[in-house]
Ligand SMILES: Nc1ncnc2c1ncn2[C@@H]1O[C@H](COP(=O)(O)OP(=O)(O)O)[C@@H](O)[C@H]1O
């Protein structure tokens with residue numbers, strides 16, 4: 001019942017190429033020439049607004065949705081070439097977790113987790129043994145005989161995760177797995193997925209409309225809009241150097257340069273002949289320890305006010321973000337910003353400050 | 356209570372038994388035929404596991420035709436068929452034929468509605484786990500819909516009690532028949548009242564049993 005083993009050297013865990021899907025003839029495409037490769041062992045996030053085509057995309061990976069064109073290769077196997085029985089077998093090697101959990105209401109926790117094994121024809125005794133292994137993995141030993149209605153949202157999703165992992169898949173698909181949960185439970189479930197990835201050598205594809213989820217557990221991210229992937233890369237790169245406006249808006253949710261409007265209003269006007277400019281500065285990696293601001297202030301003759309600032313971490317890499325109010329001659333400010341950019345800092349002036 | 360002679364007690368008991376047989380037998384047939392029919396309607400319907408409009412439409416039309424024919428007309432219209440199956444067109448055995456037919460069409464629709472209530476997400480999850488269509492029907496659709504299916508059977512049983520009284524009135528026996536013959540034709544309102552009382556208690560019992568089962572099985 002285990003899928004043929006797949007080695008990293010065999011190529012990507014998932015390879016989607018040229019996917020197209022249109023639900024209504026003449027309507028906007030849900031997928032518009034989407035290509036994507038997942039490396040074995042990574043957590044890959046797809047982020048986008050509602051209706052961008054994320055669910056359609058993740059559902060093509062196990063062919064719950066058949067693309068109109070393109071190819072779907074999972075663990076080196078061309079899924080579109082499989083017959084019904086072959087596809088069913090392939091699906092057993094791909095776990096899937098859903099936003100609304102999709103548990104059987106009339107089955108207990110243990111019976112829900114054992115369902116994929118039952119479907120695969122595993123005898124009851126072996127099933128019980130496997131379920132007994134899975135329960136502690138998601139911390140639900142005490143709930144084995146409870147029904148879904150007796151569980152909290154977080155517990156239901158733990159059941160969903162254990163069920164998805166029952167057949168020991170090497171691939172886990174998560175369709176908005178935390179979108180129905182409160183922030184605290186979301187963090188818990190994301191930590192669980194990440195630790196399971198490490199322990200079980202999983203490759204994880206997850207889709208979400210929340211950038212916070214991507215920041216918490218993804219290694220790489222793709223941004224989707226209107227059925228297309230408009231930007232992708234390592235999470236740290238995409239967060240700190242977003243290229244597309246849509247990506248910038250997403251990143252802003254998490255990087256958060258929210259400056260209270262009152263603070264902006266209280267800044268004194270610039271003296272005659274001078275400018276007062278607001279800038280968001282991202283300090284990345286090694287420079288976060290250098291006294292850049294005092295150097296800039298001294299060497300370029302500027303007044304620099306730190307309006308807001310904090311230090312954060314994305315995918316394990318630290319960065320600092322500050323909102324600066326810089327006062328001085330226009331040329332001096334430009335020169336200072338140029339010098340700071342030269343050090344690798346990311347400076348942006350056209351940001352939506354209120355927030 | 357002078358009217359409740361031992362003879363009358365026997366008559367009531369026999370009539371109750373005949374009602375039980377008519378309702379029980381036709382309900383059993385209706386469940387046995389109606390459930391596969393409902394599954395076929397659900398699976399071949401739009402958005403079903405295997406949409407087949409050429410099968411679904413005629414089947415749906417047939418069920419609707421049987422459902423919209425008033426029972427009293429259906430009963431008379433299928434007399435030749437009843438003779439063919441039961442060998443006669445009168446008596447309790449013969450009454451079961453039109454009752455089963457009407458109940459099958461009725462239940463098929465109620466069952467279909469219950470099946471449609473099953474969370475589409477659970478079906479999708481089963482597909483994602485590699486379940487076959489047959490496994491989805493037997494391990495997801497039917498078990499998840501069970502409380503709804505039982506509620507549908509309860510509704511059908513209660514309707515069948517009423518229909519069986521109608522069937523009884525034209526020679527099928529049972530409580531309805533007894534009530535009409537004694538209460539109406541022989542001016543014994545006590546018999547009529549007793550029959551009605553028994554029917555009320557019977558229907559109430561069926562409903563309570565059904566409700567209890569649904570509650571026990573729901574886990575919602
Ligand atoms: N089964 C379907 N039938 C018709 N249209 C659909 C179906 N599934 C998705 N769509 C449409 O495709 C587009 C992308 O949807 P979806 O992939 O669910 O987006 P997302 O998950 O990013 O919110 C939307 O316009 C949606 O209305």
Ligand SMILES: [Mg+2]
Nearest residue numbers: 054055056176
């Ligand atoms: Mg979606």
